[in-house]
Amino acid sequence: LVVVRDYNHFELLGQTRDDAAGEAFDKVARVLGYPYPGGPHIDRLAKEGNSSAIHFPMGLSKGHNFDFSFSGLKSSVINYINMMKMKKEEIVAEDVAASFQKAVVDVLIEKAMEAVKVTGMKTIALAGGVAANSELRTRLEEECGKRGIxxxxxxxxxxxxxxxxxxxxxxxxxxxxEFADMSLNADPRLPFNAEQIKL
Known part of the structure; x- marks a missing residue:
């Protein structure tokens, strides 16, 4: 979650502490037997499933912070699938996908709405690969509509x-x-510039 003041000035509110949401979608899809990228498969399956069928935890949902954690949720899904296999019970992939997707979308929306409240911002921009998820797009639009955002x-x-x-x-x-010299190298963990972070 980032407050964008203008095209070159950002304030980082929160980020993932482990797996990103998209990574979690990919990994859950893989354990269900679907190829990369997993997001579209989970989205499609979830449309046919019951999102209340299985309770999966929402990582870092409480505590008034803007960080995310999806590794526990991913592990919970994997443990559920393994348990069902051990018990030789049917795994309804559509219900697993819908319940998993709900847990992800719930926490993304909860934190986005809290960020809007805290910052007083009037616009939310959805970005990144998970922005393609139909449930997230629909529900975030509904929540924004309720609040005039x-x-x-x-x-x-x-x-x-x-x-x-x-x-x-x-x-x-x-x-x-703003240009860099030719010594700049790729760094996947590169932080925001210090002057851009004002928490």
Whole structure:
């Protein structure tokens, strides 16, 4: 969760402490027997399932923080599947997908709405690969509508295109004269610049 002041100024509110939501979707899909990327498979299966069939925990849902944790949820799903196999009971993939997806979407929406309340922002932009999830798109739009919050979301074709996201970011950095020399290397754990974080 990031407060965007303008194209080049951000305030980090919270981030994942372990698996990102998209990673969790991919891993759960894999244990259900579906290939990468897993998100579309979970989304499709969930439409046919009962989201109340299985109770899976919402990671870091309490405590008034904006961080996320999905590794416990992923482990809970895997443990459930293994337990059902050991008991030789039927695994209803649609119910597993719907219940898992609900746990993810519930916590994403809960924290986004809390962030809006705390920051006083009037617009939410949904971004990244999980922004393609139909349940998240629908429910976030409903929650924003109840609160009079404007919601922006990319078209589905842009949700998983990291190249487009990176290119857009680079465009605004270049316009602001922000360039790196040729010694810069890729760093997947690169933090926000210190001056951009004001918690």
């Amino acid at each position: 404007r919601m922006c979301r990319p078209s589905l074709t842009l949700c998983t295109d990291n190249g487009a996201m990176i290119g857009c970011r680079a465009y605004y950095m270049a316009r602001a004269g």
